[in-house]
Amino acid sequence: QLQLQESGSGLVKPSQTLSLTCAVSGGSISSGAYSWSWIRQPPGKGLEWIGYIYDSGSTYYNPSLQSRVAISVDRSKNQFSLNLSSVTAADTAVYYCARSHGYYGYDWACWGQGTLVTVSS
Amino acid sequence: QSALTQPASVSGSPGQSITISCTGTNSDVGGYNYVSWYQQHPGKAPKLMIYDVSNRPSGISNRFSGSKSGNTASLTISGLQAEDEADYYCSSYTSSSTVVFGGGTKLTVL
Numbered sequence: 001q002l003q004l005q006e007s008g009s010g011l012v013k014p015s016q017t018l019s020l021t022c023a024v025s026g027g028s029i030s031s032g033a034y035s036w037s038w039i040r041q042p043p044g045k046g047l048e049w050i051g052y053i054y055d056s057g058s059t060y061y062n063p064s065l066q067s068r069v070a071i072s073v074d075r076s077k078n079q080f081s082l083n084l085s086s087v088t089a090a091d092t093a094v095y096y097c098a099r100s101h102g103y104y105g106y107d108w109a110c111w112g113q114g115t116l117v118t119v120s121s
Numbered sequence: 122q123s124a125l126t127q128p129a130s131v132s133g134s135p136g137q138s139i140t141i142s143c144t145g146t147n148s149d150v151g152g153y154n155y156v157s158w159y160q161q162h163p164g165k166a167p168k169l170m171i172y173d174v175s176n177r178p179s180g181i182s183n184r185f186s187g188s189k190s191g192n193t194a195s196l197t198i199s200g201l202q203a204e205d206e207a208d209y210y211c212s213s214y215t216s217s218s219t220v221v222f223g224g225g226t227k228l229t230v231l
Contacts, residue, residue, distance in 0.1 A: 028170065037220075046124070046169065046210065046222060046223070046224050046225040047159070047161075047210050047212075047222045048222065049219070049220040049221065049222055049224070060218050060219055061219070062122075062219060063122055063217065064122075072153070096166055096167075101169060101178060102172075105175070106155045106213075106214040106220050107155070107157035107169055107172035107212070108156070108157075108159075108167070109169045109178055111166040111168075111173070112165060112166065113166055
C-alpha cells in the first residue's frame with residue numbers, strides 16, 4: 001500500500017526558504033507516469049495547489065507561486081521535494097504531498113498526513 | 122488563475138440528497154473532463170471521492186456521484202449520512218497545464 005510522509009522544518013523565518021521532502025513507501029516513485037504534487041492549506045482556509053512533477057522531471061507550477069517554487073525528484077531515495085523561497089507569513093500552512101490516481105492524472109488519490117509550516121521570526 | 126466557485130455551505134437531513142456546485146470557465150471546468158472532488162474531515166488529509174467528472178475510486182460509496190454541464194460541475198450525495206458532514210472541494214485541470222481548486226463547501230448534516 002502506497003504511503004507518503006512529509007518532513008522538513010516546521011518553523012521558517014521570513015525571507016528564508018521553506019524546504020520539505022515527501023518520502024514514498026510501498027511503491028516506487030519511478031513505477032509509472034504518475035504526477036507527484038504539493039498542495040497546501042492555510043489554517044482555516046481552503047486548498048491551494050502548488051505544483052506537480054512527473055518521474056521524467058517535467059514540472060508544472062501554480063502561476064501565483066511560480067517565481068518562488070521548485071519541485072524535484074530524487075529517484076535514489078524514492079522521494080520528491082518542495083522548495084519555496086522568500087517566504088512570508090502568508091505561506092504559513094499545512095503542506096501535503098500527494099500522488100495522482102492514474103498516469104498523467106490531475107487528481108490526487110494518495111495523500112500524506114500533512115505537515116504544518118509556520119513562517120515567523 | 123482564479124479559484125473555482127463553490128457555495129460556502131450546504132445542509133441536508135439524513136437520508137436526503139444534496140448537490141454541491143463548482144463553477145469555472147471554458148479554460149478549466151468547461152474545457153476538460155478532469156474535474157475531481159475531495160472530502161475533508163477536520164484535521165485530516167483530503168480524500169478523493171470523484172475523478173474525471175464522474176468516476177469513483179475503488180471503495181467510494183455509490184451514494185457519491187459527479188456530473189458536469191458547461192462550465193459547472195456538480196457533486197451529488199444521496200442518502201445523506203452523519204459521517205458525510207465534512208468540507209468538500211472541487212478541482213479542475215486548466216488550459217495552462219495547471220490545477221485549480223474551488224474555495225470549498227461545508228456540508229452540515231442536520
